[in-house]
Amino acid sequence: MNWSQFFTSSVGKKITMALSGIFLILFLIIHAGLNACIWANDGGVMFNKAAHFMGANVVPRVLEIGLFLFILLHIIQGLVLEVQNRSKRGIGYAVKMGNRGSAWNSRAMGILGALILIFLVIHISDFWIPSRFGGLEPMFIDNATGQIVPEGTPGAKEYHDLYGEMRHQFTAYPWIIIIYELGVIALFWHLIHGFQSSFRTMGLTNHKYIGLVKGTGVAYSVIICLAFMLMPLSFYFGWIQ
Incomplete structure (x- = not known):
């Protein structure tokens, strides 16, 4: 069996899904950790510096390309497996097994994945694209004191104010928060x-x-998703400035 046959076989697709899934699980830890910098409550200094580091250095940018490839691979393989599984079920059982056969979220992985994809498209268009291709207001930080300073201050460095964009989006548009919360709930059950x-x-x-493994998975899913759910709420309710 060559590589092409392996990746198009049922076993190969499942292994590809597993490996890409593990990579994305690790990525979520990094993403949640970076976003947790908003709770430093320093006006976005720590968060914007961390975001700048991720966007300005070679290694994170290379990993970012790998991330998009893995997301694309995970989506494609997931869709293929979902279609194959549905075609194999055919007419189905005369008596529905429900949760006696498998948990509802294991049977709804395709739907949950589609909801997460919609959430990702909105998330990328709202934050990733402006941070990489322009459109964000600048923030100037004095490297000596770590304080936000006016433009033109000696020793100040310019950063994209992604923190300010998050604060604007999550305070001006409550419907975006609803979409985010629903997206994270779908992510929770998917994880x-x-x-x-x-x-x-x-x-x-x-x-x-x-x-x-199951216990670790539940703990991981709760912690990661709770962190993501609290981030927009922290801006909206003014828990951070």
């Missing part, structure tokens, strides 16, 4: 199944460890 499924596919099926 609950996808986390343990990815490690199962990669061979971690020993009963001694599978409980640990």
